[in-house]
Amino acid sequence: MYDLVLKGKLLKGGKLIEGSIGVLDGKIVEISRRELKGEVTIKIQGKGVVLPGLIDTHVHLRDFEEKKKETVESGTKAALHGGITAVFDMPNTNPPVIDTETFEKRLKLLEKNAYSDYAAGFLLSGNCGEAKTANADFYKIFMGASTGGIYSTEFGEDYSCAPGFVSVHAEDGELIKAFPDRPPLVEARAIEKALSWAERLKKPLNVCHVSTGDGLNSIISRGLPWVTFEVTPHHLFLGRKDYLKNPLLKVYPPLRDKEHQKALWEHFKEIPIIASDHAPHTLEDKENGAAGIPGLETEVALLLDAINRGLVTLQEVVEKMHDNPVRFFGIKEREFEVGGEATFTVVDLKKEWVVRADELYTKAGWSPWEGKRLRGKVTMTILRGEVVMEDDEIFGKPKGVRLNVSRGGSS
Numbered sequence: 001m002y003d004l005v006l007k008g009k010l011l012k013g014g015k016l017i018e019g020s021i022g023v024l025d026g027k028i029v030e031i032s033r034r035e036l037k038g039e040v041t042i043k044i045q046g047k048g049v050v051l052p053g054l055i056d057t058h059v060h061l062r063d064f065e066e067k068k069k070e071t072v073e074s075g076t077k078a079a080l081h082g083g084i085t086a087v088f089d090m091p092n093t094n095p096p097v098i099d100t101e102t103f104e105k106r107l108k109l110l111e112k113n114a115y116s117d118y119a120a121g122f123l124l125s126g127n128c129g130e131a132k133t134a135n136a137d138f139y140k141i142f143m144g145a146s147t148g149g150i151y152s153t154e155f156g157e158d159y160s161c162a163p164g165f166v167s168v169h170a171e172d173g174e175l176i177k178a179f180p181d182r183p184p185l186v187e188a189r190a191i192e193k194a195l196s197w198a199e200r201l202k203k204p205l206n207v208c209h210v211s212t213g214d215g216l217n218s219i220i221s222r223g224l225p226w227v228t229f230e231v232t233p234h235h236l237f238l239g240r241k242d243y244l245k246n247p248l249l250k251v252y253p254p255l256r257d258k259e260h261q262k263a264l265w266e267h268f269k270e271i272p273i274i275a276s277d278h279a280p281h282t283l284e285d286k287e288n289g290a291a292g293i294p295g296l297e298t299e300v301a302l303l304l305d306a307i308n309r310g311l312v313t314l315q316e317v318v319e320k321m322h323d324n325p326v327r328f329f330g331i332k333e334r335e336f337e338v339g340g341e342a343t344f345t346v347v348d349l350k351k352e353w354v355v356r357a358d359e360l361y362t363k364a365g366w367s368p369w370e371g372k373r374l375r376g377k378v379t380m381t382i383l384r385g386e387v388v389m390e391d392d393e394i395f396g397k398p399k400g401v402r403l404n405v406s407r408g409g410s411s
Contacts, residue, residue, distance in 0.1 A: 073113045075087070
């Protein structure tokens with residue numbers, strides 16, 4: 001007798017099957033096409049599908065001195081609401097996570113308040129000694145100024161000294177000074193520089209929020225197996241024309257012209273990771289020019305809607321938001337197989353809903369998708385065999401734990 005049995009459609013091995021998952025002590029013990037018996041059985045009806053627990057590798061949870069924008073509690077509740085079971089917490093906070101003392105404070109904050117699982121980041125900018133003692137899950141380098149203002153003036157040195165996997169915000173600092181509106185060249189030049197160092201050092205590197213055709217083509221053409229990259233839903237679904245109509249859509253890197261959007265879609269199958277770059281600010285901050293948009297609660301639904309429009313497949317979404325993050329970052333115990341954690345995202349492929357900011361858990365108070373009708377919705381989120389979100393409601397106390405990440409980096 002299992003603690004929990006999930007019965008319905010499962011995405012396994014790239015195929016939708018009718019089956020059951022037997023869960024015991026928070027682990028997957030059996031996946032079967034036959035009926036299993038459990039103390040609790042959840043039947044996933046209609047167009048519902050059980051997916052492995054989706055992961056977002058790029059999230060700004062704010063907190064510390066920016067609790068008005070977001071807290072670990074509100075941000076990780078937003079994650080669960082959006083079907084995200086684990087987030088990578090970005091370290092350009094206020095104060096920034098640039099020393100061991102602040103990193104330890106951040107860990108305690110996450111341990112106490114995280115509703116989703118998490119990976120803890122450390123900001124690199126000439127602080128190699130501190131980085132080597134922090135034991136972070138990943139290391140973030142900004143090649144040019146963004147929210148928080150701290151960036152690396154010696155990318156090669158910082159990347160070289162990083163004790164683990166590096167995620168890089170690739171916008172060239174000198175070019176930003178010359179071109180403050182950050183045209184495509186600013187990203188393309190930075191990506192070329194980062195790739196040159198990656199080729200030389202052969203160290204794991206994740207290029208964040210690639211938004212230009214040139215940047216994308218540079219990464220793909222080099223084909224370095226230890227380099228991965230992310231693309232955000234906002235760079236896929238929004239463009240420069242949208243920003244000109246709505247200045248709240250200011251984001252770094254900026255929303256691009258159609259040619260760059262087209263390039264992202266043409267190479268969609270080759271994009272390894274989709275991540276939100278959830279970057280909440282209050283409406284007041286946005287009206288004063290802050291860059292960044294919230295996305296945790298809409299990213300999966302936008303992709304489900306795209307499935308219904310024939311743009312992507314469900315298997316591609318799972319690859320880019322589970323399989324590849326697990327593989328590239330060396331996340332242990334998150335495989336969708338016997339012995340893995342019983343952590344799942346349950347979606348209804350056909351359920352229609354309208355995005356309303358006042359129904360979201362983020363403290364941002366606005367959404368780029370306000371009033372948009374989407375087809376496809378996250379209906380349930382399960383962590384280690386326990387339902388923590390169902391039909392928009394978060395249950396219980398914070399149960400998030402630190403991901404078991406390969407901190408030496410994965411290639």
